[in-house]
Amino acid sequence: MDQVVFRKPKLLNDTPMHYCPGCTHGIVHRLIAEALEELGEYDNVIGIAPVGCAVFAYNYFRCDMYEAAHGRAPSVATGVKRACEDSTVFVYQGDGDLASIGMAEIVHAATRGENFTVIFINNGIYGMTGGQMAPTTLPGQKTTTSQQGRDPKEHGNPIKVCELLSTLTGPAYIARTTVTDVKSVRATREAIKRGFTMQKQKRGFSLIEILSTCPTNFHLSPLDSMKYIDEVAVKAYPLGVYKDIGLIGEEKKQ
Amino acid sequence: MKKLWKGNEAVAEAAVAAGCRCFFGYPITPQNEIPEYMSWRLKEVGGHFVQAESEVSAINMVYGAGGAGVRAMTSSSGPGISLKQEGISYIAGAEIPCVIADMMRAGPGLGGIQPSQSDYLQAVKGGGHGDYKVFVYAPASVQEAADLTFKAFDIADKYRNPVMVLGDGMLGQMMEPAEIPAAIDPATLPVKKWAACGHNGGKQRVLSSILMNPDDLEEHNRKLTRKYEQMAKEETAYEHYRTEDADIVLVAYGIVARICKAAVDMLRQAGIKAGLFRPITLFPFPYGQLVKLADGGVNKFISVELSCGQLIEDVKLGLYDSKNRPEVGIYARVGGNVMKPEDVADYVRKGKVSSSWIK
Amino acid sequence: MKKLIFDEKFCKGCGLCVAACPKKILTVGKRLNAMGYAVAECIDESACIGCAFCATMCPDCVIEVHKEGR
Numbered sequence: 001m002d003q004v005v006f007r008k009p010k011l012l013n014d015t016p017m018h019y020c021p022g023c024t025h026g027i028v029h030r031l032i033a034e035a036l037e038e039l040g041e042y043d044n045v046i047g048i049a050p051v052g053c054a055v056f057a058y059n060y061f062r063c064d065m066y067e068a069a070h071g072r073a074p075s076v077a078t079g080v081k082r083a084c085e086d087s088t089v090f091v092y093q094g095d096g097d098l099a100s101i102g103m104a105e106i107v108h109a110a111t112r113g114e115n116f117t118v119i120f121i122n123n124g125i126y127g128m129t130g131g132q133m134a135p136t137t138l139p140g141q142k143t144t145t146s147q148q149g150r151d152p153k154e155h156g157n158p159i160k161v162c163e164l165l166s167t168l169t170g171p172a173y174i175a176r177t178t179v180t181d182v183k184s185v186r187a188t189r190e191a192i193k194r195g196f197t198m199q200k201q202k203r204g205f206s207l208i209e210i211l212s213t214c215p216t217n218f219h220l221s222p223l224d225s226m227k228y229i230d231e232v233a234v235k236a237y238p239l240g241v242y243k244d245i246g247l248i249g250e251e252k253k254q
Numbered sequence: 255m256k257k258l259w260k261g262n263e264a265v266a267e268a269a270v271a272a273g274c275r276c277f278f279g280y281p282i283t284p285q286n287e288i289p290e291y292m293s294w295r296l297k298e299v300g301g302h303f304v305q306a307e308s309e310v311s312a313i314n315m316v317y318g319a320g321g322a323g324v325r326a327m328t329s330s331s332g333p334g335i336s337l338k339q340e341g342i343s344y345i346a347g348a349e350i351p352c353v354i355a356d357m358m359r360a361g362p363g364l365g366g367i368q369p370s371q372s373d374y375l376q377a378v379k380g381g382g383h384g385d386y387k388v389f390v391y392a393p394a395s396v397q398e399a400a401d402l403t404f405k406a407f408d409i410a411d412k413y414r415n416p417v418m419v420l421g422d423g424m425l426g427q428m429m430e431p432a433e434i435p436a437a438i439d440p441a442t443l444p445v446k447k448w449a450a451c452g453h454n455g456g457k458q459r460v461l462s463s464i465l466m467n468p469d470d471l472e473e474h475n476r477k478l479t480r481k482y483e484q485m486a487k488e489e490t491a492y493e494h495y496r497t498e499d500a501d502i503v504l505v506a507y508g509i510v511a512r513i514c515k516a517a518v519d520m521l522r523q524a525g526i527k528a529g530l531f532r533p534i535t536l537f538p539f540p541y542g543q544l545v546k547l548a549d550g551g552v553n554k555f556i557s558v559e560l561s562c563g564q565l566i567e568d569v570k571l572g573l574y575d576s577k578n579r580p581e582v583g584i585y586a587r588v589g590g591n592v593m594k595p596e597d598v599a600d601y602v603r604k605g606k607v608s609s610s611w612i613k
Numbered sequence: 614m615k616k617l618i619f620d621e622k623f624c625k626g627c628g629l630c631v632a633a634c635p636k637k638i639l640t641v642g643k644r645l646n647a648m649g650y651a652v653a654e655c656i657d658e659s660a661c662i663g664c665a666f667c668a669t670m671c672p673d674c675v676i677e678v679h680k681e682g683r
Contacts, residue, residue, distance in 0.1 A: 002614045006665035006678035017673055021650065022627030026672025044452035048318075049462075058460045064450035066321055067462030069344050072314035075306065079318025079326065080451075082276050082302035087452040105314075108307035182633060182669045215627075222627040 009033035010042060015059050022222020024212040025053060025121065027179045028188070029060055032090060032119060035193040039088075039200070046080055046087045048073040050102075052094035053127040071102025074109035077116045088199060089116040096126045099135040099159050106165070106207075113170030113204035117195040120161060122176075122237065123212040131217030135159045138236050143217070158236060162209050166242035172204035174243040178211045178234065180226040194247075201248050211237055256433045261396045262287035262329075262426040264434065265355050265419060266295065268400035269327050272407040273440035274353070275301035276319035276326040278312040280334060283367040284423035285357040288329040309334035313341030313354075320345065320352040321461040323449025325407050325440060329355035331423075332365065332373045336381065342416055343382030346478070347463025349448075351410035353403065354388070355419045357426035358560075360590040368590020369423035371508060371560040375567070377420050378537040385475055387482045389417040389489070390536040392507040396430035402534075404435040409489060411443070413481055420536060422560065424509045424592065486538035493532040494543075496522065500529030502602060503547055505569050506558040507533050509592075514558050516595035521602055528602060541572035548576035554607060557584045558598055560591075562611050570609075583607035616661045618677040619654060626651040630667035630676060636660045639667055 011033035019025045036045055045063035049055055051070035058065030068076040073091045080089055098106050098120050106118070125143055126132040133143040133150055136158050140149040162176045173195055177188040188210055195206035211233045213225035220228060259267070266288045269277070277296055279289030289305060296303045302319075306312035312328045319326035330338065335356050345352055358373045360366035373381075377390050389409055393399035399421055406417040450459040465471035493511075496518055497503055504514040511532040521528035531547060533540050544555070555573065557566035566584045573580060585601045587593045588611075606613075624646055630653050631639045638657045646652050653675065655661065663680035 001682040002679045003682035004677065005663050005680045006668040006676070008674040008677070012674060016623050016648075019672065021625035022629055023672060026674075027670070030672075030674055043455065046322075046450060046452050055464060058462060062456070062458055064452055064454050064459045065462070066318065066450060067348075067460070067464055068317070069314060069340055072311065072317075072341070075311040075314035076318035076321075078304060078306075078311075079276065079278065079315035079320070080322050081318075082304065082315075083319040083322030083324040083326070084451040104307050105311050108311065112304075182666045185669050222629055223632050226629070 009037045011036055011045065011062050012060055013062050017060055018056055019053060020216045022213065022215045022225065024179045027185060028119060028121060028210055028212070029057065031185065031189045031192055033061070035189055035196055036088065038193060039196055041088050041196070044087050046084065046089045048077045048080070048089065048091045050093045050097035052097050054092050054094060054121065055128065057092050071097050071100070072105055073097065074102065074105040074114070074118065078109055078112070078114050081114060081116055088196060091116055091118045093118060093120055094127070095122045095124065095134045095136040099161055107168070110165045110205045110207065111168045111170040113172070115199050115202050115204060117199050118207040119192065120207055120209040121212045122161070122209050123214040124233065125214050125217045127214045127217055138232070160237060162242040165207060170205050171207065171243050172198045172245045173206040175241045176209040176211065176237060176239050178229050178239065180229050197247055203245060203247065256431040258429050259396050259400070259432045260287055260427065260429045261399050261421060262357065263291045264396045264400040264432050265403045266291035267434045268403040269353065269407070270295055270299055270301070271434050271437040272325065272404045273438050273443060274325045274327045274407060275299065275440055276324045277301070278304050278306050278315035278328050280306055280309045280312050280330065282331045282334045284359055284426050285329050285331050285355065287426070288355055309337040310341065313338035313345070316352045317341060317345050317348070317350055320350040321348065321449065322451040323446040327353040327355070329357070331357050331359045332361050335373060335376065339382035342388060343384050343386055344463050345416050346386035346388065347384065348461045349414040350461060351414050352416050353406045353410055353419065354416055355403065355421065358420065358422040360588065366590040367423060369509065369560060369592055370588060370590060371422060371510065372562070372564070372588060374536070374559070374561055374564040377418055378539065386478060387537050389413065389415055389485055390420050391417070392420045392534060392536050393425065394508050394511045394532065396425070396428065397432040399425060400432050400434050413485060415481065420508070422509055482538070489535060490538045490540050491534035492540040492543055493534060495530040495532065497529030497531055497547055497552070499527055500552055501527045502554040502556065503529045503531050503552045504556050504558050504598065505531050505565065507536060507565065510558050510560060513593060513595050514598055517598035517602070520595060520599040524603065526602065539568050539572065544569060544572035545576045548573055548578065548580045552580060554581045554583070556602060557582065559584065559586050560588060562586060562588055563609070566609060581607045582609060584609055584611045586611035614679060614681065616658050616663055616679050617655045618679070619652065620675050620677070621646045621652045623673040624650055624652040624675045625673060626653065627672065628653070629670040629672065633666040633670040635664060635666060636662060
């Protein structure tokens with residue numbers, strides 16, 4: 001009798017994903033589905049897709065989905081949670097969606113302590129529209145709207161979302177991870193699972209920022225894009241848990 | 255049982271009576287009583303109130319709650335309704351029912367907080383992107399504001415479309431005796447199978463307005479257009495006041511229509527056969543009624559409005575199909591000023607007809 | 614018993630699995646799938662230890678990993 005060690009999680013359907021080869025969106029989609037499956041969540045999950053490369057996320061998940069206006073996914077989720085208080089809601093956003101046009105929405109959802117889990121893809125670029133500068137683009141990083149490299153004097157400085165939101169009272173769990181290797185992929189799945197558990201226990205707002213790749217607009221191979229994250233991006237966006245008020249039933253870590 | 259109601263609060267209570275259980279608002283004069291009222295009232299019926307960080311956020315909260323099948327509402331005034339336009343277009347595109355109360359104030363820009371009708375075209379022609387329509391009711395009294403808000407939720411659900419209750423600062427702030435329609439229990443409403451609220455038994459529901467394939471999006475637009483044509487056929491509402499033998503007809507909606515009724519009576523006393531035609535639905539607009547009036551002998555129409563020539567556009571549009579092209583003029587006050595009945599009567603008596611409100 | 618099942622129509626030849634495999638038994642070959650991507654494949658399944666590192670790194674859920682059950 002052979003044992004299945006690894007298979008596609010149930011919450012993902014059989015639609016081929018449109019993401020570019022090696023794009024980490026695909027990995028994160030799977031981790032969300034795996035985390036929910038481990039928590040026994042299937043029938044009562046609702047996802048909110050952003051505007052950006054993940055605008056078509058609703059094509060890949062089996063659960064009920066909304067496609068929100070650019071930057072407004074946290075507001076849509078707020079409305080959904082009021083209407084369906086017992087549903088497990090995840091909000092999937094990119095850095096343009098969350099930290100640029102949607103900054104007010106994410107800050108206020110966080111400070112309201114909204115009981116949903118935000119999966120924040122920080123790849124430092126606007127992917128869907130062809131590689132423009134994002135709020136998380138690093139100084140010196142060349143994009144189609146910072147062609148000589150981002151100049152803080154002219155284009156402002158990157159925004160560190162985990163640090164920013166962790167100063168608020170509403171969030172229960174904020175962490176930043178990567179998916180550049182097996183170890184970090186598994187750590188990301190645990191972080192996502194913890195976010196969903198916070199939500200189930202109504203502990204408040206949870207957000208997992210995942211440093212992600214955009215091979216096409218990095219002009220790097222999928223593998224070199226992963227190296228870029230490990231060698232460059234993590235220096236600007238230190239990994240770790242930025243806020244964790246603990247789960248019910250968990251003894252306080254001294 | 256009639257009670258003395260402030261317009262804004264009657265709108266709020268009527269929404270609760272209609273089974274509205276989610277309200278998302280933001281402060282802006284002259285509609286503040288609506289979110290204020292909802293902030294305590296909805297809790298009493300197990301509903302939810304959120305003061306959003308902006309009107310942009312509020313309309314997207316409506317997108318979420320309405321998309322999950324709950325009767326959801328927001329309210330605002332001109333500047334806030336401008337901020338909501340993108341969200342309203344998304345709501346229309348994703349076919350999500352909701353009710354939006356708009357108590358107009360003088361514009362443009364920050365403008366003033368006094369009554370106005372200067373957001374007429376924004377409301378009825380659609381201020382957002384794409385070919386969509388918002389169903390628009392224009393109440394002329396506190397009682398009608400309650401009745402139309404109550405009905406708005408049925409229209410929204412029937413057509414899965416945003417419905418606007420378009421009032422103004424005066425209607426929102428004034429008090430009149432009114433009776434709120436009998437409350438219904440939202441649990442008795444028909445189940446919305448399309449709603450994305452989980453427990454879907456494996457059958458996914460998606461609420462989205464994106465259709466990348468032109469043929470799909472064209473077909474979707476055809477479906478929306480059929481919906482709007484059906485609205486025109488089944489829901490158009492209006493009122494005639496002394497137009498049976500009128501030579502001249504004032505066209506006005508909302509609070510201005512009440513001012514015009516008094517003006518019509520004055521003119522009638524002075525021997526001038528005037529009448530009032532009042533559209534109650536601004537979309538769908540009762541164009542056909544104007545043609546009937548014109549073909550029935552009315553040779554002059556005056557659009558009486560608190561805007562610089564917005565309602566007059568639809569009056570002219572409606573009369574396009576009339577056999578003899580009657581004269582169409584405008585009498586308007588803006589900026590928050592509101593004309594008195596005698597002002598209207600004087601204007602008509604002078605016999606002037608101009609399509610410019612400043613002449 | 615097949616240890617690695619590649620659902621090739623999902624593969625985009627990104628190579629992340631190849632890099633992740635500790636046994637270095639994966640490669641992106643010459644065969645193309647319907648989308649025109651060169652698909653990943655296993656060159657020596659006998660050496661596969663069923664660690665599923667490849668599947669863990671795959672953005673497109675291409676690889677199902679099986680192991681000898683007890």
